Amino acid sequence: MATKTITRRDFLKMSAIVGASGAALELGVPGFRLLESAAVDAAHADTIGGSWIPTVCNMCGGTTGIQAHVLNGRVTKIEPNSFNPVGVCNVSTDYAALKSTGARMCPKGNAGMMSLYDPDRVKAPLKRVGARGAGQWQEITYEQAVTEIAGKLAAIKATHGPEKVVWFAEDNNFTAIQEAFCNSFGTPNFLLHSNLCDVARKVGYEKTLGTGRPLADLRNAKYILLFGWNPLGAMKWVHLPRILVDGLEKGAKMVVVDPRCSETAERALDYKGRWLPIKPGTDGALALAMASVIVKEKLYDAGFVATWTLGFDKLSALVAGRTPEWAAPITGIDATTIRTVARELATVKPAVVDAWSGPGQHMNGTEASRAIAVLAGLIGQVDAPGTMIIPERKGPKFTVPALQQPAPPRVDGKGTKYPFAHSSGVYVEARDAMISGQPYQPKAAVFVMQNFVFSVPNSAKNLQALNNLDLIVSVDTHMSETALMADYVMPGTVYLERYDLYPQWVTFPAVALRQPAVSPVYGQKPEYEFVKDLALKMGYNVYPFNASYEKFMDDALQAGIGISLAQLRALPGATWIGGDTHYRKYQTAGFATPSGKFEFYSQQMADKGLNPLPDYTPSEDGPSAAYPFHLVNWKEALHTHSRTMNNRWLMEFHGENDLWINSDRARGLGIADGDLVWVENQFAKAQAKAKVTRRIRPDVVGMTHGFGHWGLGPVAKGKGTNDSQFVPGKAERISGMAAHKDAAVKVYK
Amino acid sequence: MSASMGNVLAMHIDLKRCVGCNACSLACKQENDVHIGGLWAEVYGIESGTYPNVGVRALPMLCQHCDNAPCKKKCDDLGHGAIVQRPDGIVYIDPKRCVGCQQCVSACRYAAISFNPQTLKAEKCHFCMHRVDAGLPPACVITCLAITRQWGHYDQLQATYPNAKAMGDKVKVLYSNLGGEPKSGTDAPTNGYPDPIPFHG
Numbered sequence: 001m002a003t004k005t006i007t008r009r010d011f012l013k014m015s016a017i018v019g020a021s022g023a024a025l026e027l028g029v030p031g032f033r034l035l036e037s038a039a040v041d042a043a044h045a046d047t048i049g050g051s052w053i054p055t056v057c058n059m060c061g062g063t064t065g066i067q068a069h070v071l072n073g074r075v076t077k078i079e080p081n082s083f084n085p086v087g088v089c090n091v092s093t094d095y096a097a098l099k100s101t102g103a104r105m106c107p108k109g110n111a112g113m114m115s116l117y118d119p120d121r122v123k124a125p126l127k128r129v130g131a132r133g134a135g136q137w138q139e140i141t142y143e144q145a146v147t148e149i150a151g152k153l154a155a156i157k158a159t160h161g162p163e164k165v166v167w168f169a170e171d172n173n174f175t176a177i178q179e180a181f182c183n184s185f186g187t188p189n190f191l192l193h194s195n196l197c198d199v200a201r202k203v204g205y206e207k208t209l210g211t212g213r214p215l216a217d218l219r220n221a222k223y224i225l226l227f228g229w230n231p232l233g234a235m236k237w238v239h240l241p242r243i244l245v246d247g248l249e250k251g252a253k254m255v256v257v258d259p260r261c262s263e264t265a266e267r268a269l270d271y272k273g274r275w276l277p278i279k280p281g282t283d284g285a286l287a288l289a290m291a292s293v294i295v296k297e298k299l300y301d302a303g304f305v306a307t308w309t310l311g312f313d314k315l316s317a318l319v320a321g322r323t324p325e326w327a328a329p330i331t332g333i334d335a336t337t338i339r340t341v342a343r344e345l346a347t348v349k350p351a352v353v354d355a356w357s358g359p360g361q362h363m364n365g366t367e368a369s370r371a372i373a374v375l376a377g378l379i380g381q382v383d384a385p386g387t388m389i390i391p392e393r394k395g396p397k398f399t400v401p402a403l404q405q406p407a408p409p410r411v412d413g414k415g416t417k418y419p420f421a422h423s424s425g426v427y428v429e430a431r432d433a434m435i436s437g438q439p440y441q442p443k444a445a446v447f448v449m450q451n452f453v454f455s456v457p458n459s460a461k462n463l464q465a466l467n468n469l470d471l472i473v474s475v476d477t478h479m480s481e482t483a484l485m486a487d488y489v490m491p492g493t494v495y496l497e498r499y500d501l502y503p504q505w506v507t508f509p510a511v512a513l514r515q516p517a518v519s520p521v522y523g524q525k526p527e528y529e530f531v532k533d534l535a536l537k538m539g540y541n542v543y544p545f546n547a548s549y550e551k552f553m554d555d556a557l558q559a560g561i562g563i564s565l566a567q568l569r570a571l572p573g574a575t576w577i578g579g580d581t582h583y584r585k586y587q588t589a590g591f592a593t594p595s596g597k598f599e600f601y602s603q604q605m606a607d608k609g610l611n612p613l614p615d616y617t618p619s620e621d622g623p624s625a626a627y628p629f630h631l632v633n634w635k636e637a638l639h640t641h642s643r644t645m646n647n648r649w650l651m652e653f654h655g656e657n658d659l660w661i662n663s664d665r666a667r668g669l670g671i672a673d674g675d676l677v678w679v680e681n682q683f684a685k686a687q688a689k690a691k692v693t694r695r696i697r698p699d700v701v702g703m704t705h706g707f708g709h710w711g712l713g714p715v716a717k718g719k720g721t722n723d724s725q726f727v728p729g730k731a732e733r734i735s736g737m738a739a740h741k742d743a744a745v746k747v748y749k
Numbered sequence: 750m751s752a753s754m755g756n757v758l759a760m761h762i763d764l765k766r767c768v769g770c771n772a773c774s775l776a777c778k779q780e781n782d783v784h785i786g787g788l789w790a791e792v793y794g795i796e797s798g799t800y801p802n803v804g805v806r807a808l809p810m811l812c813q814h815c816d817n818a819p820c821k822k823k824c825d826d827l828g829h830g831a832i833v834q835r836p837d838g839i840v841y842i843d844p845k846r847c848v849g850c851q852q853c854v855s856a857c858r859y860a861a862i863s864f865n866p867q868t869l870k871a872e873k874c875h876f877c878m879h880r881v882d883a884g885l886p887p888a889c890v891i892t893c894l895a896i897t898r899q900w901g902h903y904d905q906l907q908a909t910y911p912n913a914k915a916m917g918d919k920v921k922v923l924y925s926n927l928g929g930e931p932k933s934g935t936d937a938p939t940n941g942y943p944d945p946i947p948f949h950g
Contacts, residue, residue, distance in 0.1 A: 104891075105892050232768040270805075638771055652785065652788075693796065698800070
């Protein structure tokens with residue numbers, strides 16, 4: 001990558017002695033007078049003219065509102081769209097105040113054109129010739145592809161049954177039409193990627209307070225305790241840096257629990273908060289210990305607990321034995337710190353306590369997420385300003401054909417082996433079924449915008465699984481590692497080429513339209529058209545396949561929020577806003593749990609033979625004598641999963657990952673910064689570049705996920721190291737969450 | 750604190766707010782169609798302390814639009830006159846006059862200038878002067894996720910952020926929460942100041 005090295009000498013000359021820190025909070029861009037124009041040799045004279053198309057980004061799943069400038073059929077610039085609140089903040093009062101300062105857009109959104117015009121994109125339908133994975137292809141017509149794929153799917157259904165076709169989709173895009181196809185085809189195996197992401201958090205929160213995705217009002221909190229979440233780096237939504245830093249500037253104290261000093265932990269330290277470097281997979285123990293202090297010292301919100309919660313006595317009995325002294329050796333956080341933070345959490349209000357995939361992506365992830373979720377109820381900080389807010393969401397309601405009953409059993413154990421698996425299913429179990437043939441042997445897989453080989457933990461097993469299939473179809477913009485294993489590759493679209501509808505992840509109802517800024521660059525049909533054509537070829541001459549996709553969206557909007565597609569398109573920023581943030585909704589409607597209360601004790605979990613209380617159980621596959629380091633992975637602002645590593649601009653700024661290793665441990669192993677080291681365990685052995693740093697626990701190594709490609713494209717290939725190859729790749733038994741962060745390795749030069 | 754700079758254009762960046770995401774880098778790249786390999790805006794990372802008492806700061810860097818810029822001086826001395834300072838303070842490289850000698854690249858102590866191997870010209874941040882002249886702030890300002898940047902006239906920014914400091918004399922970027930004092934000596938290896946490296950490497 002292009003870098004400039006400034007020497008220490010130069011830098012020290014630049015640096016000034018810091019005075020009083022903390023500039024006054026200044027929002028907005030001060031105006032300035034127009035100066036006399038100089039003769040400008042502008043780089044972008046073509047921004048004069050053309051039009052701005054409001055749409056929604058998809059460089060990740062954050063659905064930031066954007067506007068694409070289009071001139072002569074080409075996108076020349078992408079900028080934020082302030083009419084979509086998700087780019088600004090997450091509560092309506094803040095949106096009213098801040099909207100005029102403009103929405104924001106992350107580095108990936110700024111690099112969108114490099115994905116749209118990436119010359120390495122799949123340009124035409126491809127059919128495999130030669131052995132699977134050999135990389136030999138024949139270009140075929142769209143019609144031939146649809147005909148052959150439909151024929152093969154029909155043949156598999158006739159011979160083996162429809163359930164032998166497993167469909168894997170990215171769950172942020174055009175899912176309804178894909179579900180419609182699967183239902184018409186008769187397969188119950190319609191899986192979405194969430195169980196690779198955050199279903200432990202979803203199930204943990206849903207079982208506790210009735211919603212799978214409460215949102216933290218960070219901007220208005222005075223105390224922020226985050227377990228394994230890095231909103232300032234792995235930013236799920238683009239408003240997170242603004243609202244969190246605003247909150248810190250307004251005096252909030254933040255404590256970040258993470259084995260690594262992430263971007264968020266750094267800001268906590270800079271704003272006089274704390275970084276608690278926890279042992280991976282032990283967050284549940286830490287949360288229980290904090291609950292223990294809050295209960296014992298009677299710091300809980302007695303009124304809220306008495307009126308709105310269920311199971312306080314049982315929780316109290318549990319946590320009596322889960323003291324800070326009990327938790328300290330488990331977590332690596334000393335008892336005094338645990339006590340101090342617990343007291344602060346209970347007494348500084350309003351408070352946010354939240355967790356994401358740090359605790360979640362372990363074999364005890366749902367229990368850990370529940371233990372953290374209950375803290376909010378204990379301190380009475382729920383659905384109020386500055387706390388964990390239950391969002392009110394409204395969105396399109398798509399009508400799809402139902403799956404005929406009785407349906408064949410699912411392949412992935414959702415609802416049975418995994419009693420509370422999320423609606424997205426269990427990718428790990430489906431993968432394992434392809435190898436073991438249990439409960440039955442899948443025959444075909446369709447992957448739409450999914451790099452299964454790279455995204456499911458244990459890369460070797462994924463390849464083994466796919467080699468057992470008769471038919472693999474991959475719809476993708478690039479020749480991902482999964483596309484390379486396919487029989488047919490259909491050219492996918494980049495978001496700037498297609499439609500979709502998005503309820504926004506803010507606390508008040510908002511729906512945004514994604515609409516094409518340009519027609520597909522290679523003339524390819526958008527994914528939803530391919531699905532419709534496949535359905536029609538199979539003989540499903542029914543709605544929605546026999547209607548236009550725009551009609552499908554129009555019907556869904558009318559049913560869901562009572563407006564038409566044309567009306568949505570005409571709204572400013574093509575975004576509909578349906579109301580304000582409402583607080584303490586539980587006072588009128590209760591919580592959406594079986595009891596209507598905030599549940600410390602979950603009867604529905606007891607009914608399934610699970611612990612009704614969020615007790616701590618150790619996770620699995622941690623360090624051993626042979627493999628002494630926990631291996632973790634994380635996400636960052638510059639990349640999305642394994643998807644963006646062929647984007648030339650993003651790769652300029654982060655072109656390879658490195659293995660973070662603690663400075664003291666590195667010294668002991670004779671490893672210097674930048675050294676190539678071996679990373680090894682029973683599953684894989686590969687080289688990585690060492691980053692020797694003070695920012696990680698001594699017993700933990702880790703890297704950003706998604707590098708180490710052997711496919712995707714020439715920019716991605718060979719850059720960095722694939723972390724997933726070292727992970728055993730199990731699924732957590734309650735939610736089906738893929739346990740990406742349960743792994744151990746040895747590291748040596 | 751710099752003396753009054755009058756009505757020239759300037760930028761303020763609050764380093765305490767910066768999360769090191771590189772949105773600014775990519776906004777610049779997109780707005781100005783910067784060639785692959787060209788670095789007009791980078792974000793550096795400074796680590797200090799010992800585990801677990803660590804300190805980390807991100808340091809976004811761009812052309813500082815110096816008065817009496819060393820790059821301009823070098824270019825003038827060589828007789829090319831390709832580096833021009835506008836009345837509003839913006840310093841830009843005129844590609845029509847640049848001969849591609851790259852002497853400006855090494856003259857800049859902020860490593861702000863890139864050489865474009867396709868056009869064979871030197872290039873750098875020009876405060877998005879095409880946007881400025883159309884009444885718009887620079888692209889990096891409107892994209893910054895943590896709202897670290899403000900844009901306006903130097904004196905106005907200095908008055909709004911009285912504790913902001915510049916990295917040099919007569920430069921146009923004011924940083925709040927800049928740097929820190931070396932612990933002992935200036936260049937001693939043990940002063941805890943590593944060489945700044947790109948934040949994301």
